[in-house]
Amino acid sequence: MKRKMPTGFCLLLGFALWGTGCDKKPLPELVSRAALAPTPPMGWNSWNKFQCAVSDSLIRQTADAMVANGMRDAGYLYVNIDDCWELPNREDGHLKADPAAFPEGIKGLADYVHSKGLKLGIYSDWGKATCQNKAGSYGFEATDAKDFADWGVDYLKYDNCNIPSLSEQEKSYQKMRDALAATGRPIVFSICTWEFKDWMPETGNLWRTGGDIHDEWGSMVGTIDNNELRTSYSHPGAWNDPDMLEVGNGGMTDIEYRTHFSLWAVMAAPLIAGNDLRTMSKETADIILNKEVIAVDQDPWGLQGVKVSDDGQGSSVYSKVIQGANSRAVALFNRSNLYASITAKWSDLGIASGPASVRDLWTHQDLGVFNDSYTVAVAGHGTVLLKIVSQAK
Secondary structure, eight states, X not given: OOEEEOHXXXXXXXXXXXXXXXXXXXXXXXXXXXXXXXXXXXXEESHHHXXXXXXXXXXXXXXXXXXXXXXXXXXXOEEEOOTTSBOSSOBTXXXXXXXXXXXXXXXXXXXXXXXXXXXXXXXXXXXXXXTTSOBOOTTOHHHHHHHXXXXXXXXXXXXXXXXXXXXXXXXXXHHHHHHHHHHOXXXXXXXXXXXXXXXXXXXXXXXXXXXXXXXXXXXXXXXXXXXXXXXXXXXXXXXXXXXXXXXXXSSSOHHHHHHHHHHHHHTTOOEEEOSOTTSOOHXXXXXXXXXXXXXXXXXXXXXXXXXXXXXXXXXXXXXXEOSSTTEEEEEEEEOSSSOEEEEEEHHHHTOOSSEEEEEETTTTEEEEEEESEEEEEEOTTXXXXXXXXXXXX
């Protein structure tokens, strides 16, 4: 699969990358977007675990947990409040936080989150009401954007419920994009319409490529397959979003959660945790805090990985070009229920034949130097994630 990358990005790199191409996006636009989200955003969102049970105390406790458990230092910076923070109706033309749940409003909460070295995210909807029938932003884009900026918001997830007309969707998202820009505050713009449309990469910093993920194997795998279709649109400042992480919420095994995290990293997806960070297990922490896997996701070249082989029986190989001469992050993914022997071939990865070093990013072990390919037995529903670096002269 050929990937299109913006001309400006290719010029910034200064050389051609295997498997990439360039389109005609102007350099100044790319630089400004890349400055806002140079790598996929990392953080936490309240919805997957708590849904409408959001409050000031939950957000503060979550921010405290992110500092204490090492997430902040690992790069998870955004603490995002999803739906239900606001009242069903506006007051004096403005959105208002539910005073029972957020007695200090959003500004006081933002100040607290910022004091922890973190950033605050918030939620709204381009429709007349949110998905949970709270006040939406339709017709109030400039007002809401200014309020978000005044409160100290750093990230906006913008949903797609209770809309007046689908024909207004693109224009409404662009209105909010422009309103956020007009505030002068850098606010990451996350588009959530549950499907990809080709205007999104010019409008948001990230955009959902499909429907809501659920904490189950079939949903997670379907999300991977759908996100893969949009590989060519992803680049620094603008990211395909397969949805938030379910790691640690209990619906999958730890093996399956490692697959979840591995493929999100290879796909250069936003890493937005969705579990209760205050009580997570060591096994969950070991997954979402794996610095070598996070480094794959946060690689500064910002290239989304692609599937380079598939045996049609459930075994596939994904390859992501990463910084460094002839370096690849490689996921050997087993969809089947049983162990499978999976081979990564250098020819599929686009690196030279001959010797290459192989490192396992989950076991943190250098496995040695191998010629032309590497084969490993992968557990059912498991993924082996490798860093492979060609040693060829």
